[in-house]
Amino acid sequence: MPSLIDLRRRIRAVKNTQQITKAMKMVAASKLRRAQERMMAARPYAAEMQRVLRSVAARVDPSAHPLLAHREAAPDSKTLVIIVSADKGLCGSFNTNIIKAAGAFIVESPQVCTLGLVGRKGRDYFARRGFGVLFEQIGIFQKLKFDDARSIAQMAIDAFVARDVDRVVVAYNEFKSVISQKIVIDQLLPIARADVESIVDTPGTDYIYEPSPQAIFNELLPRYVEVQIYRALLESNAAFFAAQMTAMDTATKNSADMISSLTLYMNKVRQASITREIIEVVSGAEAL
Numbered sequence: 001m002p003s004l005i006d007l008r009r010r011i012r013a014v015k016n017t018q019q020i021t022k023a024m025k026m027v028a029a030s031k032l033r034r035a036q037e038r039m040m041a042a043r044p045y046a047a048e049m050q051r052v053l054r055s056v057a058a059r060v061d062p063s064a065h066p067l068l069a070h071r072e073a074a075p076d077s078k079t080l081v082i083i084v085s086a087d088k089g090l091c092g093s094f095n096t097n098i099i100k101a102a103g104a105f106i107v108e109s110p111q112v113c114t115l116g117l118v119g120r121k122g123r124d125y126f127a128r129r130g131f132g133v134l135f136e137q138i139g140i141f142q143k144l145k146f147d148d149a150r151s152i153a154q155m156a157i158d159a160f161v162a163r164d165v166d167r168v169v170v171a172y173n174e175f176k177s178v179i180s181q182k183i184v185i186d187q188l189l190p191i192a193r194a195d196v197e198s199i200v201d202t203p204g205t206d207y208i209y210e211p212s213p214q215a216i217f218n219e220l221l222p223r224y225v226e227v228q229i230y231r232a233l234l235e236s237n238a239a240f241f242a243a244q245m246t247a248m249d250t251a252t253k254n255s256a257d258m259i260s261s262l263t264l265y266m267n268k269v270r271q272a273s274i275t276r277e278i279i280e281v282v283s284g285a286e287a288l
Contacts, residue, residue, distance in 0.1 A: 004273070007266040011259055018255035024090065025248035032178070032241035039175060039234040046231040053224050058193040065217040067157065067225070070190050071166045079111045080134060080156060080165040082188075082229070084172035084236040085122030087141055092250075094173060094181065094243035095121040101183040102171045106131070114165060116156065118233070134159060141237055149230035156229075157222055160189045172232040173239040179246055181239040184232075188225055 002010075062068045071077065083102045085095050099122060106113045114132040117123040123136050135155045140148040159165045168189035173181040 002269070004266060004270055007262060007269065011262050011266065014255050014258050014262065018252055018259070021248045021251040021255065025245055025252060028241045028245035028248060032238065032245055035234070035238040035241050036175070039231075039238040042227075042231050042234050046227050049224055049227055053221070054192055057191050062190070065214070065221055066161045067189055067217075067221045068191055077111050077166040078164065079109055079113045079167045079169060080116055080159055081106060081113050082116040082118065082152065082156065082168065082170040082232075083122045083126070084170065084232055085117075085119035085125075086236070086240045087120040087139055088240075088244075089121065090247060091240055091244040092247035094240055095119075097181070097183055098122070098171060098173055099125050101185065105169075105171065105185055111167070116152065118152065119236075134164075140233070141240070144233055144237055146226070146230055149233055150226050153222065153226040153229045156189065157225060170229060170232050172236045173243075174235045175238040175242060178242045181243060184235075186228075186232075188228055191221065191224065 057068055060068065062070055081102060083098065085098050089095065102122075106115075112132075114134045115126055116135050116137075117126060117133055118137045118140070120138050123133075123138060127133060127136075135152075137148065137152060156168045160168055167187065169185055169187050171183070171185045174184045176182050
C-alpha cells in the first residue's frame with residue numbers, strides 16, 4: 001500500500017499535468033479558428049480550379065503540355081507520394097492515421113514509390129525505415145505560407161517533367177469537423193481528366209485560346225498544382241489543431257477522473273491509518 005506522501009505527490013503531479021493539457025487545449029482552440037478560416041477561404045477556389053482544369057484536360061490532347069501527359073504503367077515506373085503529417089504530437093491518432101494510410105498505399109501500389117515528406121512525424125517514421133525520400137519539408141506549419149506550397153509543387157513538377165516519376169499523389173488529413181478528419185489520397189499529376197458525362201456543355205466543344213494554349217497551360221497548370229498542395233497543407237493544419245484540441249480536452253477530463261480516484265483512495269488510506277492508531281491506543285490502554 002502506498003504511503004500518504006506518495007499519494008499526495010501523485011495527485012500533485014496529475015494536477016500539474018492537467019494544467020498543461022488545459023492550456024494546450026486553449027492554445028489549440030485559438031489556433032484552430034485562424035487555421036479554419038484560412039482553410040475555408042481556400043476551399044472554393046481550389047475546388048473550382050480543379051473542376052475547370054479537369055474539364056479542360058478532358059478536351060485537349062494530352063500532349064499539349066507535359067503535366068497532362070498520362071504515361072503507361074511499366075515495371076520500372078515510379079510514383080511520388082507527398083505525405084503531409086504534423087511537426088508535433090499530442091494530437092491523438094492524427095499522425096498515426098495518415099502514416100498507416102500512406103503505408104498501405106505504398107505497399108499496395110504496383111509501382112515503386114518515392115516519398116516527399118512534409119512534417120517531422122512522417123519524416124521520422126518513413127526515413128528510419130529505409131524508404132526512398134525525394135525531398136523533406138520540416139517546420140513549415142509554424143508560419144504556413146503559399147511560398148511553402150510553391151516550393152513543394154516545384155519539386156514535384158520538376159521530378160514529373162524530368163520523368164524521374166510518372167505519377168504524383170498527395171496524402172493528407174482533410175478537415176471535416178472538430179472531432180472528425182478524413183484521410184485523402186488524391187492524384188496531382190498527371191492532371192486527371194473529367195468524365196465526359198460530367199461536362200455540362202457539348203463533349204465535342206473546343207476552346208479558342210488567347211494567347212496560345214501552350215502559354216496558358218504554362219502559367220495555369222503549375223499554379224493548379226501549387227493551389228492543390230496549399231489546400232492540402234491548410235486542411236492538414238486545421239485538422240491537426242482540431243485533433244490536438246480534442247486530445248487535450250480528453251486528457252484534461254481523464255486527469256480530473258484520476259485526481260478524484262486518487263483523492264478517494266488517499267482518504268481511505270488515511271482513514272485506515274487513523275483507525276489503526278486508535279486501535280493501538282485503545283489496546284494499549286486496556287493492557288494497562
